[in-house]
Amino acid sequence: MASRTLRAWRALRLGLHLLLGLLTIALVFPFCGRTSQQRLRQRWSSGLLRTLGIRLEHEGEAVAPGCMLVANHISWVDIFVINALAPAAFVSKAEVRQWPAIGWLAARNDTIFLRRGSRGHARIINMETAALLETGCNVAIFPEGTTTDGSQVLHFHGALLQPAIACKHPVQTLALRYQTADGRYTRAPAYDGDLSLGQCVRNIISTPVIVARVCVAAPLPTGDGTDRRELARLARSLIVAALELPADAEQPRAAPASGTQPGT
Template sequence: MRVAVHILQGVLTVILLYPFVAPARRLSLRQRWSRQLLAIVGMQIEAGGHAVSPGCLLVANHVSWLDIFVINALAPTAFISKAEVRQWPVIGWLAAKNETVFLRRGSRGHARIVNAEIAGLLDAGRNVGVFPEGTTTDGSHVLAFHAALLQPAIEAAHPLQALAISYHQTDGSPSRAPAYDGDISLGECLSNVIAHRRLIARVSAAAPLATTDGVHRRELARQLHESIVHRIGCASAHPAPQPEPMREAEPSY
């Protein structure tokens, strides 16, 4: 019930406040709303590593629907999402009002539009977040990254910053409760989370990785993948992407 009320509060904030406040205030409101949501479900954040740098493409592993709010609680971030999310009731509307960039896969023309939109956000000193695995896991491993999702930052000459996300019990042991993978529904996942009195979301940020030295996006994806695997301490991770031919074209995602 508290989660539902909080979502309603978010809708009212967007309708009643967003049109009348400066962009910086909108970011502050988004960050506060995300922190409050995490508090409602009993999620505590532990941040480590480097500070999140403005104007970076944030590259994170993907475990849960909570990942977005964990990152927003640290640094208000615009996310890249599949276009289908825009059609989801309430959630899709809220996402659109909070600068989500909706990606229509397989369209090179749309890729140019998306790249320009992301570049504009990065140029304005904003953070843009992406989950290059393309799906969620249970948190015990990291899938190979889709390197094409890094292209907008490379074209705009903005750095990439790896964020390693993991969820834990209060005694430090890994928790699978927030995992939103397989056939689990959103309601089941939420029930698993609130069944615990307290959980911890750990976020470890690597130093920003430059994109201006001519390194191919596959190599950048490999470095980011290895950094996240190392910071999570995965016992076994899926292999990082293999190098691809050096010919370049517009990414079709």
């Protein structure tokens, strides 16, 4: 566990870094084009990881522009890990919009908020996602529909991949895992179960060093005839293999992802 002094220092730096982000969004973003905004987002996300004591390591392929990025989901930190690697828009549950500071930042960083259980809203989200992909932006989704502790990968809800299929843009998988400096698994960043956001932050800043490893696979083409359920199964299998988890035949399921139904 990190010393009390280090934890206090990280907490102070985190508050200052969040304030910097709020000021940048409010005072700088309105005068920047999308490319400049993405550079600022990447720089701020990298700084956030350093502030939290998280070291980013990238394995595999480069992230290709205009892809739907599909990742397993462990923590709220996942968003900033991906943005530090390659800035992307995110499809997120609507509840994130209500989070202090982080929700406001997310709303002004191309986050697409999806209301749970609303098919009509899901169709609107699909259109917005496809429009972003068509401009060459990356759009990231977490098709498990919830977070885990990182020791497993839940069933992928295929409906969330539909916008990429509809506009024939590739899907690229990102396998996320968090480890200690000596390569051991850690659940410190996990934001699952009944854990509060504050408790999760304390767990992170209390860990001396966390390594966020992202293994990126080659893009998967989509087009006419692509079955979203098969694509979801393939994407999940690539992530499971990259994480060196057992290739289980029966995929565990979470509650339905926002705007989707079981079995989609």
